[in-house]
Amino acid sequence: MLSVAKRSTRCLSTFSVARGLHKSALDVAERPAFEETVTSSFGRFIQSVQPRHLSPTVLQRSKRMILDSIGVGLLGSNTEVFELALQHCQHMYASDDVSFVYGRQGVKLSPTLSAFVNGVAAHSMDFDDTWHPATHPSGAVLPALLAISDMLHKNSKPSGLDFLTAFNVGIEIQGRLMRFSDEAHNIPKRFHPPSVVGTLGSAAACARLLSLDHNQCSNALAIAASLAGAPMANAATQSKPLHIGNASRLGLEAALLASRGLEASPLVLDAVPGVAGFSAFFEDYAPQPIPSPEGGEHSFLLEKQDIAFKRFPAHLGMHWIVDAAAVVHKTLVGLRGGSVSPNLVQDILLRVPLSKYINRPFPKTEHQARHSFQFNACSALLDGEVTVQSFYPEAIRRPELHALLSRVRLEHPHDNPANFNIMYGEVEVTLVSGDVLKGRCDTFYGHWRNPLSQESLQNKFCNNAGTVLSDERVERLIEAVGGLEHLDDCKPLLTQLQ
Secondary structure, eight states, X not given: OOOGGGSOHHHHHHSOOOOOOOOOSSOGGGSOOGGGSHHHHHHHHHHHOOGGGSOHHHHHHHHHHHHHHHHHHHHHTTSHHHHHHHHHHHHHSOOOOOEEOTTOTTOEEOHHHHHHHHHHHHHTTSOSXXXXXXXXXXXXXXXXXXXXXXXXXXXXXXXXXXXXHHHHHHHHHHHHHHTTOSGGGSOOSSBOHHHHHHHHHHHHHHHHHTTOOHHHHHHHHHHHHTTOOOBGGGTTSTTHHHHHHHHHHHHHHHHHHHHTTOOOOTXXXXXXXXXXXXXGGOTTOOOXXXXXXXXXXXXXXXXXXXXXXXXSSSOTTHHHHHHHHHHHHHHHHHHHOSSOOGGGEEEEEEEOOOOGGGOOSSOOSHHHHTTOHHHHHHHHHHHSSOXXXXXXXXXXXXXXXXXXXXXXXXXXXXXXXXXXXXXXXEEEEEETTSOEEEEEESSOTTSTTSOOOHHHHHHHHHHHHTTTSOHHHHHHHHHHHXXXXXXXXXXXXXXHHO
């Protein structure tokens, strides 16, 4: 664990940790004792987790998450939305050269703004990892931890194991919160999940890395709850990546405020009749205390369920329909040879879950296209795959693509719910000849039930990171992340990202 005494003089003066707790104005007799609450169990868990509690499986899976998230963040630093966010931070705030920015040599921002823009980069192309219940866990946590690590004095950097422990705390908190609601298991309709649980995950991870005490960890979560939440209406727009950036930034700010002694509700995660705490985000919220790792009762969720890593930059639901359409493409090429002509196709039927925000018949922008069953199915029918280049403006405007889009119909079978754990995708193409070709995908390659191989994951990372870094730096990053638990401090990781 990091000790406060190890921090630099500058960091101590800027981010001092106030250990004393002030008496609440509430009569303590009117509420449960602090130790009896769900909220306090989470605070105690955050403080008490140690590197020894991370199994080899958890360590390996979390390192894969870190590598993938860094890669998509570096690739995302090429996007327009990232550039807009960076310009905003540089023009509207006083310069503070503390923490690095993805893909920008020599550019540094304050730790919170670094967490923000790097979080935006991670989700700028919807290429980041996904878990079940549905959320994007890494992008909300990793940028904040990297910003803190960059902030600390060169002699006070966290060890690789401390870094991994804090990262896993942030992931675990998100997973536990999502499992308090059956509603959260389905594709969301109201709040974008990483803007909710991601903010608290970031706060938890930062609190752990800053070695906050039990009460401060609980306060960090409660403060973060007041900073959380974004509506689904901004999906498929340039504002959606801000959800991840804000989750990372605001979680870090919550932890820093808690370190100064700011207090918040000691019952924010509890179900209190007549008072909405975290239950405001989920109508069927039913919380349970989190077991203490010290008692040997706790098993990390990442031990039981892996993460989904995307092969192309689009909403996770698109991966089922793309794999199904690729089967049809292969059959079409085998029947006709050469490229696929829209003139051969009379009708395209997609059997997909009912989810309004990913039903977009004629997307006009890259962000809309990333959230369109129709676009992704037709792109795969034409090309046999979907790639980063599929969302370039010239690819979106292709006449042959629009010809296919005009022939698409959607069906929503009752046995195909909007749930990433049990949904499927089917593509049925009727040719002008009368022949009917079908493709179906129940579990795409990259899903937690069918995870990417290490080779596939590293190839994705090399392709993404290689857009802004030299081959040598890319290889050094792979080595640094791969051996993170053996690093005395995380400087080798940070050095390659500067």
